[in-house]
Amino acid sequence: MFKRIKNGWDAFYARNVLKVPVLGRIVSVQKKVTRMSHEMGELRREMFHLKNSLSSLLSNTLHETRELQNRVQWDYAQMESLFSIYSVLNLKDSLPEMRHSAISPDFARTMVSIILKHKPRLVVELGSGVSTLIAAYALQKIGQGEILSVEHDPVYFETVQRYLSERHLDQIAKVVLSPLEPVKIKGKEWVWYRAGDFAALSAIDFVIIDGPPQYGQPAPMVRYPALPVLYPKLSPHASLILDDAMRDDEKKTLEVWQREFKDFSYRLIETEKGTGVLWR
Numbered sequence: 001m002f003k004r005i006k007n008g009w010d011a012f013y014a015r016n017v018l019k020v021p022v023l024g025r026i027v028s029v030q031k032k033v034t035r036m037s038h039e040m041g042e043l044r045r046e047m048f049h050l051k052n053s054l055s056s057l058l059s060n061t062l063h064e065t066r067e068l069q070n071r072v073q074w075d076y077a078q079m080e081s082l083f084s085i086y087s088v089l090n091l092k093d094s095l096p097e098m099r100h101s102a103i104s105p106d107f108a109r110t111m112v113s114i115i116l117k118h119k120p121r122l123v124v125e126l127g128s129g130v131s132t133l134i135a136a137y138a139l140q141k142i143g144q145g146e147i148l149s150v151e152h153d154p155v156y157f158e159t160v161q162r163y164l165s166e167r168h169l170d171q172i173a174k175v176v177l178s179p180l181e182p183v184k185i186k187g188k189e190w191v192w193y194r195a196g197d198f199a200a201l202s203a204i205d206f207v208i209i210d211g212p213p214q215y216g217q218p219a220p221m222v223r224y225p226a227l228p229v230l231y232p233k234l235s236p237h238a239s240l241i242l243d244d245a246m247r248d249d250e251k252k253t254l255e256v257w258q259r260e261f262k263d264f265s266y267r268l269i270e271t272e273k274g275t276g277v278l279w280r
């Protein structure tokens with residue numbers, strides 16, 4: 001009897017009590033699995049963010065690399081144009097700094113080739129600087145013509161006069177100090193160089209438009225008056241060149257001129273800052 005009871009207890013013990021630690025282990029393993037699957041979720045989310053960050057880093061790097069390649073190409077194009085100018089004009093003196101406010105070498109190269117090809121007798125420039133020197137050297141090379149450059153800024157006017165006299169170009173190029181003042185064109189008021197400074201001129205063969213500066217001017221299209229004001233003074237085969245023609249104001253100016261002055265052909269050359277060329 002006693003033995004049977006003992007055997008029964010042993011069987012119960014083996015079936016149930018001995019299994020308690022196993023159950024405990026199963027519960028703890030289950031807990032671990034739950035924790036791990038939670039961590040896996042976290043890990044998946046982190047991987048997702050990491051993938052997004054990596055792909056935006058990659059696209060930024062690609063964009064910056066393309067911009068850098070673009071800049072290097074433009075820089076190289078400016079070097080080529082600068083070499084071409086020095087060699088075509090046989091320059092012995094150095095030029096003041098170009099680009100930024102001044103014209104870029106690729107604009108200067110187009111300007112020089114127009115002067116060498118069309119041999120203008122009278123060149124008018126709006127906005128003086130290194131462009132005045134280069135145009136004067138080109139006129140010196142063809143052995144004819146003069147340039148009248150208008151400048152609104154008294155300090156810069158002195159600077160350009162000094163540039164010209166240091167290089168003995170003052171017989172070919174003259175700078176005129178011409179303050180900006182209101183001018184009415186077809187009933188609309190603009191601010192432009194003093195119109196009286198152009199009164200005595202006629203038969204202008206070539207106009208270089210690089211002023212007034214748009215920067216700091218509240219009104220748009222500050223260079224628009226150039227063509228309507230100078231139009232009656234142009235020679236029958238006159239051509240014009242406009243710097244910064246990739247800017248919105250200058251693009252708009254070219255569009256309006258194109259509508260209003262149909263006897264000109266228009267071309268926009270893709271140079272560093274954009275070159276607009278008008279010819280008859």
Ligand SMILES: C[S@@+](CC[C@H](N)C(=O)[O-])C[C@H]1O[C@@H](n2cnc3c(N)ncnc32)[C@H](O)[C@@H]1O
Pocket residue numbers: 101102103126127128129130131132151152153156210211212213
């Ligand atoms: C677009 S810039 C004309 C630049 C000029 N055609 C040249 O190639 O140097 C227009 C005006 O900005 C001013 N400007 C240009 N370069 C300057 C400089 N380095 N220092 C001060 N003023 C400058 C002058 O008043 C000039 O008429």
